[in-house]
Each structure stands twice: as C-alpha cells, then as structure tokens.
Amino acid sequence: MxxxxxxxxxxxxxxxxxxxxxxxxxxxxxxxxxxxxxxxxxxxxxxxxxTPFITFVLGGPGSGKGTQCIKIVETFGFRHLSAGDLLRREIASNSADGAMILNTIKEGKIVPSEVTVKLIQKEMELSENHKFLIDGFPRTEENRIAFEQIIGVEPNVVLFFDCPEEEMVKRVLNRNQGRVDDNLETIRKRLKVFEALNLPVINYYSQRGKLYKINAIGTVDEIFEQVHPVFRAFEQVVG
Ligand SMILES: Nc1ncnc2c1ncn2[C@@H]1O[C@H](COP(=O)(O)OP(=O)(O)O)[C@@H](O)[C@H]1O
Ligand SMILES: Nc1ccn([C@H]2C[C@H](O)[C@@H](COP(=O)(O)OP(=O)(O)O)O2)c(=O)n1
Ligand SMILES: [Mg+2]
Structure with a gap:
C-alpha cells in the first residue's frame, strides 16, 4: 500500500x-x-x-456511467471509485455526516466537496492499483478545484456520457436499486443541477483537450465500443 x-x-x-x-x-x-x-x-x-492514471467519468444521472465503469474494470483493470457509492456507504454506516449526505442526495443537491474528496482520497491511498476510474466526480467546479487542491493531481482522461434527458429519466426510473433519489421529483432537480453545475466542468476539460465525448444511446456493448479505443490509446502510458 x-x-x-x-x-x-x-x-x-x-x-x-x-x-x-x-x-x-x-x-x-x-x-x-x-x-x-x-x-x-x-x-x-x-x-x-x-505513476497514477486518473479518469473522471462524467454524465447526467442515468447516462450509464456505472454500467460502463464495470466493463472498463473488466477489460482494463482499473480501480472503480464511485463518488455516489462512497457517499451512500457513509449514510449506511451512520457516520457523523450520514444524515447531511442523505438529505442532500434526496434533494438532488451536491454534498460539500471536502466530504466527497476526503472519501475518494482515503480509497486512493488504500489502493494497490494505480489506475483509477472516478465515477460521478467532479460534479461542480467546486468539486474539481477541491480535488486539485487536496489530492494535488489532475485527471489524464475525462469521459463524458452524452445522453438525452428523457432517456436518462427513463433509465433512472427503471433502475430498481432502491435508491432514495430514483424518483421523478429528485431526478428533475438533478437534471437542473447537472446542467447548471456539471456542464461547466465538462466544458473546462473540453478546453483542456482531455474530454472524450461518448454517445450514450445504444446497447451497453455498442457504447463500450466507443469507450474501448480511448483506453487502448493510453495502454502504453497507463502501464
Ligand atoms: N446503454 C444502456 N441502455 C439501456 N439501459 C442502460 C444502458 N446503460 C445502462 N442502463 C441502465 O440504466 C440505468 C442507469 O445506469 P447507470 O449505469 O446506473 O447510470 P449512471 O451511473 O450514469 O447513473 C441502470 O438501470 C442500467 O442498467
Ligand atoms: N461528486 C458527487 C457525486 C455524487 N453526489 C451525490 C449527489 C448525487 O445526486 C448522488 C448520487 O450520485 P451518483 O453518482 O451515484 O448518481 P448517478 O449514478 O449519476 O445516478 O450523490 C455528490 O454530492 N457529489
Ligand atoms: Mg452511477
């Protein structure tokens, strides 16, 4: 370690x-x-x-980030860190921040960056793997800046799963994982937050030449066909 x-x-x-x-x-x-x-x-x-190789995985709620991360892990052996899963684990463990995190997620809002970055930092420090997929993060410019300041690194690659809103709503409402935020009221709020706060982050990485935009419509395998060459191209660098 x-x-x-x-x-x-x-x-x-x-x-x-x-x-x-x-x-x-x-x-x-x-x-x-x-x-x-x-x-x-x-x-x-x-x-x-x-050297650590960091991929941020972005996209609206239900765009298929988690599903594609599973396939990237299987094929390229990354360590998958889902910010949402880490936050849900905090709620389940009744930690000091648990109630605040639960309310924030129910409201479709974003948890304070320091809390989320600390959870990611802990997992990175414990990992034997140097290849990270950081899923659902950064969701705001504040998230992005906090990561740079606390962790002190920038991502090598940023994937963006581009999906029409109505498809995202349909997928989230059919997700069936018992999540408190998978309801029409919260998803509508989340889509507004995505547009207002996450799109600026996506534009930032686009300007820095790090963004890989993936068309998130199609079967899981069809989408992975677009994802695969991104990581193939980096295989020599990633190690
Ligand atoms: N390409 C796809 N076509 C149809 N449904 C999909 C596709 N990819 C994922 N899903 C389903 O949509 C839901 C949301 O996917 P998920 O990977 O959890 O998205 P995200 O992590 O971006 O919120 C899940 O129920 C998943 O099985
Ligand atoms: N960087 C993050 C990531 C997630 N969260 C909170 C707020 C999000 O609506 C929920 C759920 O995030 P998650 O990535 O699991 O959601 P999706 O897979 O996109 O549906 O967690 C956060 O506050 N900050
Ligand atoms: Mg997810």
Missing amino acids: WRRVASLSSFISSSNSSFLAQAACRLNIWESLTTGIAQQAKGVIVPKEK
Whole structure:
C-alpha cells in the first residue's frame, strides 16, 4: 500500500502541501532508507514506481456511467471509485455526516466537496492499483478545484456520457436499486443541477483537450465500443 501512496508523488507539484504529497515524500524517504538498502543487499533491481492514471467519468444521472465503469474494470483493470457509492456507504454506516449526505442526495443537491474528496482520497491511498476510474466526480467546479487542491493531481482522461434527458429519466426510473433519489421529483432537480453545475466542468476539460465525448444511446456493448479505443490509446502510458 505504501508503494501506491509513494507513487502519487510524481504527479504532485512541489509546492503542494496536501496530505498525499507529504505522505509520499515521507514514504519515499522511508523507502530509500529501508527497502533500498535491503534490495541492494540482495542484488535486486527495484522497479520504478508507477505513476497514477486518473479518469473522471462524467454524465447526467442515468447516462450509464456505472454500467460502463464495470466493463472498463473488466477489460482494463482499473480501480472503480464511485463518488455516489462512497457517499451512500457513509449514510449506511451512520457516520457523523450520514444524515447531511442523505438529505442532500434526496434533494438532488451536491454534498460539500471536502466530504466527497476526503472519501475518494482515503480509497486512493488504500489502493494497490494505480489506475483509477472516478465515477460521478467532479460534479461542480467546486468539486474539481477541491480535488486539485487536496489530492494535488489532475485527471489524464475525462469521459463524458452524452445522453438525452428523457432517456436518462427513463433509465433512472427503471433502475430498481432502491435508491432514495430514483424518483421523478429528485431526478428533475438533478437534471437542473447537472446542467447548471456539471456542464461547466465538462466544458473546462473540453478546453483542456482531455474530454472524450461518448454517445450514450445504444446497447451497453455498442457504447463500450466507443469507450474501448480511448483506453487502448493510453495502454502504453497507463502501464
Ligand atoms: N446503454 C444502456 N441502455 C439501456 N439501459 C442502460 C444502458 N446503460 C445502462 N442502463 C441502465 O440504466 C440505468 C442507469 O445506469 P447507470 O449505469 O446506473 O447510470 P449512471 O451511473 O450514469 O447513473 C441502470 O438501470 C442500467 O442498467
Ligand atoms: N461528486 C458527487 C457525486 C455524487 N453526489 C451525490 C449527489 C448525487 O445526486 C448522488 C448520487 O450520485 P451518483 O453518482 O451515484 O448518481 P448517478 O449514478 O449519476 O445516478 O450523490 C455528490 O454530492 N457529489
Ligand atoms: Mg452511477
């Protein structure tokens, strides 16, 4: 696990004082003091640390983000971190923020960025995998900036599942996962929030040349046919 944390340091700017940056520096020093000596003694060449590869997965509610993430994991071996799932886990565990998160989700609003970013950060630090699919995040400019400030990294790829509103409504109402937000009233609110707060994030990444827009209409396999080449193109870089 420490190797994974240490590897994030290569993506973090030197001026960044985030927890990850500090941990990475400490662990790099620790590594050179301990394993380095042990490996030298054994005559083993220590492999270079892997650089984290981060994909943000965006799209409106019901656009098929989670469904496609399952296929990306199966094919390309990413670690899937769904912001919504992490928040629902907080509600289920009766954590201090649980009631606030539940009310926010019922209202179709966005949970304060610090809460969500901390949950993502914890999972990234615990992960042995350096390839991350961060699903349903960032949903606002505030989310995006908080991630950059707290984690200190930018995504390599941003996928955007582009889906007409009425199709999203239909899918969410048929989702059948017992979610408190899968009702017509909340979905209508969520669509407004998506347009007002998430589209600016999507435009931001489009301007930075990181956005891959996927037509989210079609069968799950047809959509994955568009997703597949995006990751194929990065395979050499991802490792
Ligand atoms: N291409 C598709 N065509 C029809 N239904 C789909 C498709 N992709 C996903 N679904 C279904 O739509 C619902 C929402 O999909 P999901 O992956 O949960 O979307 P999101 O994570 O973007 O909200 C689920 O019930 C899922 O099975
Ligand atoms: N970055 C995020 C992601 C989700 N949330 C909250 C608000 C969202 O309406 C709910 C559900 O998110 P989730 O990604 O699971 O929803 P969909 O899969 O798009 O239907 O969680 C949040 O506040 N901030
Ligand atoms: Mg989802």
